[in-house]
Amino acid sequence: MAITSSSSTALDVPTLVSQLMAVERRPIDKLNARIASYESKISSFGTLSSLVSTFQTAAKTLNAGLQKLAAAPSDSSVISATAGSTAVPGTYAVNVSQLAQSQNLIAAGQASRTAAIGSGAATTVTFDLGTIDPNTLGGGTLTDGIYSGASFTSSGSGTASIVIDGTNNTLEGIRDAINAANMGVTATIVNDGSGTPYRLALTSANSGVGNSMKITTSGGDGSIDSLLAYDPAGTQNLTQTLAAQNAQFTVNGIAITSASNTVSEAIQGVTLTLKNTTAAPTSLAVTRDTTAINTAAAGFVEAYNALSSQIKSRSAYGTDTTGGGSLAGDGTLHLMQDQLRGIFNTPASGGTLTSLAQVGIAFQKDGSLALDSSKLESAMAADFSDVTHLFSSSTGYATRLEAWAKSALAAGGLIDTRTQSLNQYVKDRNEEVDRLESRMTALEKKYRTEYTNLNLLLSSMNSTSTYLTQQLASSQSNNN
Numbered sequence: 001m002a003i004t005s006s007s008s009t010a011l012d013v014p015t016l017v018s019q020l021m022a023v024e025r026r027p028i029d030k031l032n033a034r035i036a037s038y039e040s041k042i043s044s045f046g047t048l049s050s051l052v053s054t055f056q057t058a059a060k061t062l063n064a065g066l067q068k069l070a071a072a073p074s075d076s077s078v079i080s081a082t083a084g085s086t087a088v089p090g091t092y093a094v095n096v097s098q099l100a101q102s103q104n105l106i107a108a109g110q111a112s113r114t115a116a117i118g119s120g121a122a123t124t125v126t127f128d129l130g131t132i133d134p135n136t137l138g139g140g141t142l143t144d145g146i147y148s149g150a151s152f153t154s155s156g157s158g159t160a161s162i163v164i165d166g167t168n169n170t171l172e173g174i175r176d177a178i179n180a181a182n183m184g185v186t187a188t189i190v191n192d193g194s195g196t197p198y199r200l201a202l203t204s205a206n207s208g209v210g211n212s213m214k215i216t217t218s219g220g221d222g223s224i225d226s227l228l229a230y231d232p233a234g235t236q237n238l239t240q241t242l243a244a245q246n247a248q249f250t251v252n253g254i255a256i257t258s259a260s261n262t263v264s265e266a267i268q269g270v271t272l273t274l275k276n277t278t279a280a281p282t283s284l285a286v287t288r289d290t291t292a293i294n295t296a297a298a299g300f301v302e303a304y305n306a307l308s309s310q311i312k313s314r315s316a317y318g319t320d321t322t323g324g325g326s327l328a329g330d331g332t333l334h335l336m337q338d339q340l341r342g343i344f345n346t347p348a349s350g351g352t353l354t355s356l357a358q359v360g361i362a363f364q365k366d367g368s369l370a371l372d373s374s375k376l377e378s379a380m381a382a383d384f385s386d387v388t389h390l391f392s393s394s395t396g397y398a399t400r401l402e403a404w405a406k407s408a409l410a411a412g413g414l415i416d417t418r419t420q421s422l423n424q425y426v427k428d429r430n431e432e433v434d435r436l437e438s439r440m441t442a443l444e445k446k447y448r449t450e451y452t453n454l455n456l457l458l459s460s461m462n463s464t465s466t467y468l469t470q471q472l473a474s475s476q477s478n479n480n
Contacts, residue, residue, distance in 0.1 A: 010458060013451045021444050028436050035429050040326040042422045044314050048333075049415050051307040056405030058296070058303035059398045065296035066388045070289040071270055078282045080273045087269030089288060093281040096249040096274050100207040100261045103244035107227050108237070109196035113171045113189055118223025120166030125228055127161070127185055128214045129204065130154040132232040132244070145239035150232045152214045160184075164224050171200055174228075178202070185213060200227070204244060208259025212244045247274050250281075290380055294373050300398070301361060301369045308367060311337060332418040336408065343400050351389040353379070356397055359387055 069089065071081035079094055110117070134142055134150040141148050160183035168177050171189055178187040184205045191197045204211040214232065217225040230238040247258045249266075256266050261274040270286060315333050318324030327333045344363075347354035356362065360375030380387050391398040408414045 011451055011455050013448060013455060016451055017444060017447045020447055021440065024443055025440060028433055028440070031429050031433050031436070035426055035433070037326075038422050038426050038429075041330065042419060042426070044326045045332075045415055045419050045422070048307070048310060048314070048336075049409060049419075051303070051310055052405050052408050052415070055300075055303040055307050056402055056409065058300040059402035059405065062293075062296040062300045062398045063392045063396075063402065065289070065293045066392055068289040068292045069269070070287055070292070072285050072287070074283040074285075075278070078274075078276050078278050079284065080275065081267075081284055081286075082271050083286050083289075084269040084271070087267070087286050089286050092267055092284045092286070093252050094249060094272070094284050095281040096247070096277045098245060098248040099274055099277060100247035100259055101242055101245050102204040102207045103212045103240065104204075104242035105202045105213060105230060105238040106190070106241050107200040107202075109192065109194055110171055110198045110200075111196050113198045115170060116166075117169050117171070117174075117227060119221045120169050121220045122163055122165040123169075123220030123224040124218045125162050125164060125224060126159050126216045126218075127183055128152075128154050128159045128216075129157060129184055129211050130214065131210050132212045142240070142243070145241060146236050147232045147240075152212070152232045154214070155210050164220070169224070171198055174200060174224075184211065201241075202238065206259070207244065207261065208246050209244050210259060249274060288380065288384055290377055293380065294371075294376060297361065297376055298371055298373075301371045305368045308340075308369075312367065330418075332414055336414055339404060339408075340401075343397070343404060346400075348390050348393065348397060349395045350393060351386050352383070353386045353390040356390075359390060 067085040069083035069085070069087045071083040071087070073079045073081060073094070078096060131153045132147065132150055133153065134147055142150075160181055162177045162181050164174055164177065168174065175187040175189055178185055186203050186205055188201050188203075190199050190201050192199055202213065204213060212232070213230060215228050215230040215238070217229050226237055228237065229235050247261050247263070249256055249258075249263075251266055256263070258266070258274075263272045263274065264270075266272060267284070267286070270284075272284075311333060314325040314327040315330065315337070316325040317328045344356070353359060356369075359379040360372030361369055362372070364370050376387075390396055393399065410416065
């Protein structure tokens with residue numbers, strides 16, 4: 001009898017385990033796909049949140065734009081102006097006879113910017129700001145920058161002091177000490193090109209007659225006093241090159257004085273900046289800023305269209321050839337759509353204008369908004385207050401849409417609540433995946449062990465089979 005043997009082939013354990021694990025991991029793969037889908041939803045709501053915020057800002061800007069006025073001078077080289085919400089439309093005549101300026105004092109020339117002045121003994125230099133009156137004593141005069149018969153009245157805002165000693169008793173050191181004190185006086189060094197060219201120049205930081213300087217010193221060897229002491233009613237070691245003065249102008253013939261060339265409330269709600277004097281009045285027209293309103297309306301339309309487009313694309317259902325939006329069938333998104341539609345479909349009340357289409361903002365066939373600027377301008381020209389009411393009243397469109405956006409974005413609002421729900425779902429599924437991954441790790445280890453052991457068993461069986469085959473073959477040969 002002939003006996004034949006067949007050798008067993010060893011198992012490909014890595015391939016076998018990999019194939020088995022691919023089957024075991026199918027629940028994890030499904031969970032990961034769901035997680036990715038929900039993360040896409042979260043991302044979509046993040047995008048929508050940003051667009052709702054932009055829309056809210058646009059509605060708020062439109063409301064603010066309706067309160068905005070423009071101030072246009074006939075000669076911008078004489079004055080410029082800005083108008084706030086409290087300004088009153090009208091035309092004003094402005095005549096500027098004098099500009100405000102700061103006092104400027106200059107010290108005697110020095111040969112060096114860095115050479116020591118005096119022995120370095122500590123000198124306290126005190127600055128006071130106030131008003132110089134050359135005429136208080138009668139017959140007071142100002143000749144070549146020096147007062148005679150003048151008086152100085154402190155503004156009462158307090159004095160400020162610096163100390164000049166061996167560490168800073170140079171022109172540069174004095175300059176830096178004055179500027180570092182930040183006391184309403186600025187210091188620079190100018191070069192006049194003479195044999196002693198370096199001169200310390202002091203300027204009041206603020207214009208107006210009430211910001212003239214008085215400088216006193218104490219201590220030291222007298223060198224700093226000789227350089228800086230300045231009392232309009234006494235010793236004047238500095239020379240005045242510019243006197244402090246107030247601006248003087250008229251508005252509709254009414255005389256006005258200002259310490260600054262920037263003047264608020266001379267005209268209600270208007271800030272004037274005086275630039276030059278003029279012999280003839282300059283006309284200033286304060287009008288509704290229709291350009292700013294048109295720009296704000298265009299921004300409102302653009303912001304709505306951007307939001308509407310994203311809502312439409314992300315809520316779209318898929319077809320046989322195209323995929324659906326990431327939020328297709330999402331109840332929160334449908335609620336947002338319904339709320340917006342309800343606001344636009346509810347007329348404003350209390351005015352003759354009740355719909356946006358009456359002022360040139362109308363829906364198109366594709367659901368977007370379009371702005372007819374000429375129609376908006378015509379409506380503003382016909383009755384500006386009615387246009388304002390259409391947008392800004394309690395039932396106005398901009399007011400209601402801004403409130404809707406604020407509510408949707410608020411903590412606990414539509415977007416926040418839905419996003420938290422989606423985040424919780426992702427968190428729960430990720431935890432589930434982590435648990436399954438732990439099981440997969442143990443299961444893979446089990447499979448590898450079992451099939452490796454099976455390989456060893458097959459190898460042992462193969463060796464035994466080979467041995468037995470050889471023995472039987474040998475026995476059969478002997479028998480023959």
